[in-house]
Amino acid sequence: MIPLSRLLVAILIPAIAACATVPRGASVPVEVGIIAINDFHGALEPPKQAVPTILHGTRRVEPRPGDAQLDQSERVVAVPAGGAAWLASAIDSVRSKYANHVTVSAGDLVGASQLASSLYLDEPAIGVMNRIGLDFNAVGNHEFDRGAAELKRLVAGGCQPLAARQPCQLEKWAGARFPFLAANSIRPDGSTLFPATGMKTFGSGRRKVTIGFIGATLRETSDLTAKENLQGVTFADEADTINAAIPGLKARGADAIVVLIHQGGRTDTKVAPDPSACAGFTGAIRSILDRLSTEVDVVVSGHTHWAYVCDYATLNPAKPFLLTSAGVFGELVTDIDLKFDPVTRRVISKSARNVIVQSPGYSNARGDLVLVPEFPQFAPRSDIAAYVARYVAASKDFIERxxxxxxxxxxxxxxxxxxxxxxxxxxxxxxxxxxxxxxxxxxxxxxxxxxxxxxxxxxxxxxxxxxxxxxxxxxxxxxxxxxxxxxx
Known part of the structure; x- marks a missing residue:
């Protein structure tokens, strides 16, 4: 018969040893939120556009055109959306869910912008993103609308005249507080126009994780802007460039790879609209994605002004990454959730959804578009609203002429x-x-x-x-x- 004291020792010693080698909470996944936008296009004010989407749980009185694939508890609604001050509040709302977060853009922050931004060389568009707290932006084709030299000034700061209009009209321009990434934008000497990659680390000790970011624009940028705007800049193959950048990020400690690429696709318009769906996905980006390394975890895309969230493995089982896009003009924000195993530091789950940046209703020639109470309603962030109002007021004579x-x-x-x-x-x-x-x-x-x-x-x-x-x-x-x- 074994004495009780010896039995307790036999049970407790291994348990104590286990606690000593596995710190409390060490097995709990490390969560990182990626907040993503694309194709902002200097949309300082609400663009007076709406996001069509499915409203669940409301019984329709009678079928509507295009509703054939909806059941009797669903209908399509149009949600007024966009505006920099409302976008800021929506981003803050998504960030509040995560202790660890990073905010990114997949290009075309500037160019083809609202007049209040364009008149001032898109300085206010970058000023808005500085205040929002953007971490990385991939260069898009419209970033080159005023030429590569003016783009460098916009990013670095300064008041040297390099475009048709005078810079620094309302503020001494200090530049972007976040890096632009341009892995496949190649200058004549072989260097990249801006850094190819960036990294961000979260946590410390055994719960530290690092995400590597690669920024690229579509190779056809040289066909979409005047040659004199490029000043010798050429655009390399997107997939080859991205794949070549991955080993360097891994060597520097990246536990996950996120691609920010200004190229995209579209979903099937015959299927009921859902900005977080991926039905019938097609587009130029697919030939790029099908050649990407399996080391890629997430692709944030843009260019087509389309909203979608795709588990790309359903389209190509060999490429199990997450693909997202947040439409256009700051009308949506993509909430991407990554969870890491703290022991292996590998991504163990990833999910995403597009959040509509609902802003005030408006009237047009077709009638009134009102708020949809079933979706979150964001208040304009006061500092962004005041900053935008300054530029809008200065543009009034141009706008109302x-x-x-x-x-x-x-x-x-x-x-x-x-x-x-x-x-x-x-x-x-x-x-x-x-x-x-x-x-x-x-x-x-x-x-x-x-x-x-x-x-x-x-x-x-x-x-x-x-x-x-x-x-x-x-x-x-x-x-x-x-x-x-x-x-x-």
């Missing part, structure tokens, strides 16, 4: 998602033709995806149209070019 009259509403049917120009596209093409007839033009062509927010011009009661309305539809410094067809 009358430029002509219209006999009625002109619009692009389907908005940003549409491949039709409608009466708005025809109006732009007619204006281009009128401007170039003296050069012999007989027909004008308009790229439908060059029609921007709010995809319509609604004249005032007297038919009046302002410069601000026209600029919102065409926020580019485009040149008109006439060409003669080759008759040979």
């Amino acid at each position: 009358p430029v002509g009259k219209l006999g009625g509403l002109v619009e692009r049917p389907g908005g940003d998602a549409s491949n039709k120009g409608g009466s708005l596209g025809n109006l732009v093409a007619d204006a281009q033709l009128a401007a170039t007839r003296s050069a012999g033009a007989q027909i004008a062509l308009m790229n439908v995806f060059g029609l921007r927010a709010p995809s319509q011009i609604a004249p005032a009661a007297d038919g009046g149209v302002t410069f601000g309305q026209v600029y919102a539809v065409q926020p580019f410094a485009n040149d008109l070019v006439t060409q003669t067809p080759d008759r040979g």
